[in-house]
Amino acid sequence: MNEHHLKYSLNRLNFGILRYFDSIGSTNDDALAWAADGAPDLSIVLADEQTQGRGRLDRRWFTSKGTALAFSLILRPSASLRPYLSRSVGLAALAIVDSLQLRGLEAHIKWPNDILLDGKKIAGMLVETVWTGEDVDAMVIGIGINVTRAAVPPVDLLNFPATSIEDALGGTPEREEIFHDILAGIKAWLPRMDTDTFIRTWEAKLSFRGKQIQVTEGSGKLITGELLGLESDGSLRLRAEHDKIVIVHFGDVSLRHEA
Numbered sequence: 001m002n003e004h005h006l007k008y009s010l011n012r013l014n015f016g017i018l019r020y021f022d023s024i025g026s027t028n029d030d031a032l033a034w035a036a037d038g039a040p041d042l043s044i045v046l047a048d049e050q051t052q053g054r055g056r057l058d059r060r061w062f063t064s065k066g067t068a069l070a071f072s073l074i075l076r077p078s079a080s081l082r083p084y085l086s087r088s089v090g091l092a093a094l095a096i097v098d099s100l101q102l103r104g105l106e107a108h109i110k111w112p113n114d115i116l117l118d119g120k121k122i123a124g125m126l127v128e129t130v131w132t133g134e135d136v137d138a139m140v141i142g143i144g145i146n147v148t149r150a151a152v153p154p155v156d157l158l159n160f161p162a163t164s165i166e167d168a169l170g171g172t173p174e175r176e177e178i179f180h181d182i183l184a185g186i187k188a189w190l191p192r193m194d195t196d197t198f199i200r201t202w203e204a205k206l207s208f209r210g211k212q213i214q215v216t217e218g219s220g221k222l223i224t225g226e227l228l229g230l231e232s233d234g235s236l237r238l239r240a241e242h243d244k245i246v247i248v249h250f251g252d253v254s255l256r257h258e259a
C-alpha cells in the first residue's frame with residue numbers, strides 16, 4: 001500500500017492525521033485508544049493486515065495482507081451533528097455504496113452494517129463510541145472492504161456468502177483510489193447527515209425492501225415482517241403480523257425464506 005498516496009488523499013480532502021500500519025490487531029481498537037487520547041477530528045487508522053479484526057457481537061472480520069481496505073475513521077461530532085450520531089453507520093454505508101457506483105457496481109445495504117453486491121457481502125462496518133462521562137467524545141467508524149479475490153475468507157469462516165471488487169469487476173482497482181473515493185463520499189455526506197435526503201437515500205439503498213425478512217435481535221429473539229424502511233434515527237421499520245409496525249434498533253437481518 002502506498003502510504004504517501006493515502007496521506008495525499010487525507011490532505012487534499014481536509015481530513016486529519018493518518019496512522020498507517022503494515023499489520024495491526026484491529027484498526028478500531030487503535031482508533032478507540034487514539035480518540036480517547038485526543039486524536040484530531042477526521043483522523044484515520046489504516047492497516048494492510050488485521051490479525052484481530054472485529055465484527056459486531058465478538059464476531060471476527062478477516063483482513064489478509066495486500067487484499068483489502070481496513071480502516072477506522074475518528075469523528076468528533078460538532079454540536080449540530082450530535083443529535084444524528086445514530087446515523088453514523090449510514091454515513092459509511094452511503095460513502096461505500098457511492099464509491100462502488102463510481103465503478104459501475106450497484107451495491108445495497110443489508111441493515112445495519114453490511115454492504116452487499118449481488119446478494120454477497122463485499123464490505124462491513126463497525127461503529128463504536130468513545131464516551132466522556134455521559135457525553136460522546138468521538139465516534140469510531142470502522143470499514144472493511146474486500147478488494148481482491150484473495151480477501152474473501154474461506155466459506156467455513158463465514159455466516160453469509162462473500163465477494164470482492166475483483167470478483168465483480170474482473171480487475172482490481174487500486175486500493176488507494178477506492179480509499180480516496182470513500183473519503184470523498186464521507187466528506188460529501190457528512191454535512192448532510194441531519195437532512196431528510198440522507199435518510200431517504202440510505203433507505204433507498206437497503207436490501208430486501210418490501211420483502212418478508214427475519215431479524216434476530218441481540219437477545220436471540222426473532223422478529224418477522226415486511227421491511228418497510230428506516231426511522232429518522234436509522235432504526236429499521238417492519239410491518240409484522242396483523243399490520244403491527246415494529247421498530248428494530250439492533251439485530252441481524254435475513255430474508256425469511258433463507259431461515
Ligand code: BT5
Pocket residue numbers: 025026027028029050052053054055056057059060061062063069070071072113114121122123124125126142143144145146151152153157158159160161162163
Ligand atoms: C461486520 O460485522 O461486518 C463489521 C466489519 C467491520 C470491519 C472493520 S475493518 C476496520 C475496522 N477494524 C475492525 O476491527 N473492524 C472494522 P458483522 O456484521 O458482525 O459481520 C461479521 C461476519 O462477517 C463474520 O462472522 C463473518 O461471517 C463475516 N466476515 C468476516 N470477514 C469477512 C470478509 N473479509 N468478507 C466477508 N465477510 C466476512
